[in-house]
Amino acid sequence: MIQKVLVANRGEIALRVMRSCREVGVRSVAVFSDADRKSAHVRYADEAVHIGPSPSNESYLVIDKIMAAAKQSGADAIHPGYGFLSENATFAERCEKEGLIFIGPSAAAILEMGDKITARKKMIAAGVPVVPGTSEPVRDEQEALVTIREIGLPVMIKASAGGGGKGMRLVKEENLVVEALRAARSEAMTAFGDDSVYVEKYIESPHHIEFQILADKVGNTIHLFERECSVQRRHQKVVEETPSPIMTPEIREEMGRHAVDAAKAVNYHGAGTIEFIVDDNLNYYFLEMNTRLQVEHPITERVVGIDLVKEQIRIANGQEISRRQDELRQNGHAIECRIYAEDPDNNFMPSPGLLKHITEPMGTGIRVDGYVHEGYEIPLYYDPMISKLIAWGKDREEAIARMKRALYEYKITGIKTSIRFLERIMEVPDFVEGNYNTHFVEDNFDYLISKDRCDGVCEDLALIAAFLDYQEKLDKDRSLRIGSESRSEWRACGRKRNVGNRL
Numbered sequence: 251m252i253q254k255v256l257v258a259n260r261g262e263i264a265l266r267v268m269r270s271c272r273e274v275g276v277r278s279v280a281v282f283s284d285a286d287r288k289s290a291h292v293r294y295a296d297e298a299v300h301i302g303p304s305p306s307n308e309s310y311l312v313i314d315k316i317m318a319a320a321k322q323s324g325a326d327a328i329h330p331g332y333g334f335l336s337e338n339a340t341f342a343e344r345c346e347k348e349g350l351i352f353i354g355p356s357a358a359a360i361l362e363m364g365d366k367i368t369a370r371k372k373m374i375a376a377g378v379p380v381v382p383g384t385s386e387p388v389r390d391e392q393e394a395l396v397t398i399r400e401i402g403l404p405v406m407i408k409a410s411a412g413g414g415g416k417g418m419r420l421v422k423e424e425n426l427v428v429e430a431l432r433a434a435r436s437e438a439m440t441a442f443g444d445d446s447v448y449v450e451k452y453i454e455s456p457h458h459i460e461f462q463i464l465a466d467k468v469g470n471t472i473h474l475f476e477r478e479c480s481v482q483r484r485h486q487k488v489v490e491e492t493p494s495p496i497m498t499p500e501i502r503e504e505m506g507r508h509a510v511d512a513a514k515a516v517n518y519h520g521a522g523t524i525e526f527i528v529d530d531n532l533n534y535y536f537l538e539m540n541t542r543l544q545v546e547h548p549i550t551e552r553v554v555g556i557d558l559v560k561e562q563i564r565i566a567n568g569q570e571i572s573r574r575q576d577e578l579r580q581n582g583h584a585i586e587c588r589i590y591a592e593d594p595d596n597n598f599m600p601s602p603g604l605l606k607h608i609t610e611p612m613g614t615g616i617r618v619d620g621y622v623h624e625g626y627e628i629p630l631y632y633d634p635m636i637s638k639l640i641a642w643g644k645d646r647e648e649a650i651a652r653m654k655r656a657l658y659e660y661k662i663t664g665i666k667t668s669i670r671f672l673e674r675i676m677e678v679p680d681f682v683e684g685n686y687n688t689h690f691v692e693d694n695f696d697y698l699i700s701k702d703r704c705d706g707v708c709e710d711l712a713l714i715a716a717f718l719d720y721q722e723k724l725d726k727d728r729s730l731r732i733g734s735e736s737r738s739e740w741r742a743c744g745r746k747r748n749v750g751n752r753l
């Protein structure tokens with residue numbers, strides 16, 4: 251049985267994984283780069299190992315360093331979180347070979363789902379609907395045109411090694427095929443070192459709906475219903491919710507069965523997500539599988555009542571999933587908003603820097619998965635997401651009202667965040683009515699970023715800013731008058747405790 255887990259990640263997800271470890275009595279080991287020396291995941295873990303300089307390709311992405319840290323700390327398992335090495339088959343294989351349990355699927359399953367052409371073939375064989383298109387790589391314009399004349403324009407040319415929007419080209423006219431092929435291939439070669447591409451019918455204005463699945467190593471595969479992730483901007487998700495406002499019980503059951511079949515087709519074990527695109531007539535098609543725990547997993551946890559990380563640990567131990575399909579129900583409604591350190595008024599530029607003040611929402615139906623605190627400097631090396639705000643309600647209306655209340659309570663100064671942008675989303679009629687698809691953000695962009703309204707929040711922020719400014723002035727005055735040696739006793743104690751820390 252797993253006694254000690256090395257968490258090969260940082261930020262909110264590292265903390266979130268460690269929290270479940272603590273609840274099940276498993277020790278956790280953090281790894282950290284220079285920039286993360288004082289990060290929350292390092293303080294929370296039972297042990298911590300330094301793995302190098304701040305850039306992730308010199309730390310969190312270096313397999314040898316993670317393996318060495320695992321051995322040095324005596325961990326018997328590695329949880330990769332999301333991003334970084336989480337979908338790296340080489341890493342999963344190294345773990346398998348070196349006797350460490352990889353808390354995730356087999357290297358083989360990662361490889362099969364990572365190659366989109368292979369995945370399409372597997373899905374077709376398993377009877378899972380895929381978007382009409384090629385099932386082999388297309389070699390040239392001629393081959394692409396054969397398919398295009400079968401399925402009709404417009405089409406998408408996609409990189410087999412791609413996913414998440416990279417190496418994709420939309421083609422609306424036959425005479426643009428050559429250039430799109432060339433562009434998709436060259437982008438794929440640069441990004442993935444593999445220029446295989448395939449052709450798919452273009453689905454206009456789709457919904458992005460994904461199914462959470464869990465599979466253990468003793469033959470059980472279940473789904474935990476869907477998440478609707480259509481509120482996204484440039485392939486970056488912004489808001490997710492479950493249940494999907496467009497789903498019917500019949501389609502849900504059907505898609506759930508297909509999601510389970512998709513996972514079984516690659517002998518999957520662990521937590522995973524089957525992504526579908528869904529058109530307005532509720533025709534749905536397998537798009538890709540994410541072979542990891544996802545950012546938005548908490549909304550499923552809230553509505554289904556399962557701790558997905560605990561299930562991952564059970565599965566890694568060779569135990570059964572704790573629940574059966576027929577025991578699972580969707581209870582109420584959950585919405586997640588991703589809070590980014592970005593400036594919506596300035597093309598969503600990352601806004602790293604010193605976080606001066608933070609008041610996080612609390613109370614009934616609210617969960618905040620974060621890692622930042624006052625005085626924390628958000629590093630520029632990593633993803634700018636600083637937290638996830640999850641609101642639950644007995645129904646969608648209550649969940650939205652609670653999310654609006656929580657966003658109102660959420661105050662951050664020192665850096666720019668997406669909080670006000672998210673508040674606007676909660677008021678757009680199409681969102682409130684559940685009437686949106688993947689074009690929602692671009693369709694409502696002017697409303698979402700217009701600067702001519704204050705929404706009552708500017709005022710609060712101005713007050714906080716003024717208060718902080720005033721406090722800072724007082725602090726400066728005091729230190730000028732008294733000098734640093736006469737600081738009060740409790741502050742000195744606090745400093746000593748910090749110095750005496752593990753690090």
Ligand code: MV4
Pocket residue numbers: 381406413414415416450451452453454456457458480482485527537538688
């Ligand atoms: C598509 C599509 C329409 N038709 N494929 C974007 C990311 C990658 N995972 C696949 N993507 C898409 N594939 C066909 N045949 C539209 C998208 C797409 C999209 C998909 C999911 C969520 C957001 C999206 C935003 C733009 C385009």
